[in-house]
Amino acid sequence: AQTVTQSQPEMSVQEAETVTLSCTYDTSESNYYLFWYKQPPSRQMILVIRQEAYKQQNATENRFSVNFQKAAKSFSLKISDSQLGDTAMYFCAFMNGGATNKLIFGTGTLLAVQP
Amino acid sequence: NAGVTQTPKFQVLKTGQSMTLQCAQDMNHEYMSWYRQDPGMGLRLIHYSVGAGITDQGEVPNGYNVSRSTTEDFPLRLLSAAPSQTSVYFCASSYSGQVKNIQYFGAGTRLSVL
Numbered sequence: 001a002q003t004v005t006q007s008q009p010e011m012s013v014q015e016a017e018t019v020t021l022s023c024t025y026d027t028s029e030s031n032y033y034l035f036w037y038k039q040p041p042s043r044q045m046i047l048v049i050r051q052e053a054y055k056q057q058n059a060t061e062n063r064f065s066v067n068f069q070k071a072a073k074s075f076s077l078k079i080s081d082s083q084l085g086d087t088a089m090y091f092c093a094f095m096n097g098g099a100t101n102k103l104i105f106g107t108g109t110l111l112a113v114q115p
Numbered sequence: 116n117a118g119v120t121q122t123p124k125f126q127v128l129k130t131g132q133s134m135t136l137q138c139a140q141d142m143n144h145e146y147m148s149w150y151r152q153d154p155g156m157g158l159r160l161i162h163y164s165v166g167a168g169i170t171d172q173g174e175v176p177n178g179y180n181v182s183r184s185t186t187e188d189f190p191l192r193l194l195s196a197a198p199s200q201t202s203v204y205f206c207a208s209s210y211s212g213q214v215k216n217i218q219y220f221g222a223g224t225r226l227s228v229l
Contacts, residue, residue: 045220105157
């Protein structure tokens with residue numbers, strides 16, 4: 001069974017600085033997808049970034065980028081130029097590349113951006 | 116675009132009561148699912164459906180029923196509510212084609228069982 005581990009329950013960063021959130025996963029599959037979701041206080045789940053396992057290039061979305069290390073089964077999220085609006089719970093998630101779209105989530109990292 | 120709509124947003128039940136959480140999507144997505152979110156545990160899959168008439172169990176299905184009679188709707192039924200079902204519930208949907216891996220979430224339902 002696949003598992004997703006986020007070892008940092010809480011993190012804090014100063015506005016405009018860079019922060020990295022860690023995520024590791026365990027799977028024996030070769031075809032899969034990885035995601036970072038953001039959950040602000042509004043509770044809405046917002047997709048931040050996704051990575052296909054077959055792509056070696058790290059995904060980037062504006063100030064958000066990932067460091068995907070397939071051999072190490074590591075998928076960290078880097079947030080550059082942190083903004084107050086980045087304050088949220090961040091979830092790492094795994095999806096197998098099969099017929100179903102089941103997501104397996106980590107336990108989350110609560111990020112606080114300080115002014 | 117409405118996207119994924121969940122109702123109600125909040126609900127308080129007494130132990131033993133039954134209720135249905137509603138989920139509707141207007142994107143013609145084949146895949147729909149229900150998750151529950153508990154403190155310190157992330158989101159866990161309850162039930163999912165790959166199309167109308169097809170449902171299957173997820174990680175934590177006990178105490179919940181689902182059915183999928185139309186593509187648009189995927190209600191979650193609590194047959195006899197228990198305090199352990201106090202949680203925030205999310206419905207999600209996605210395509211099953213090449214972009215199947217992008218899931219869209221509803222705004223969630225906060226349920227308290229007393």
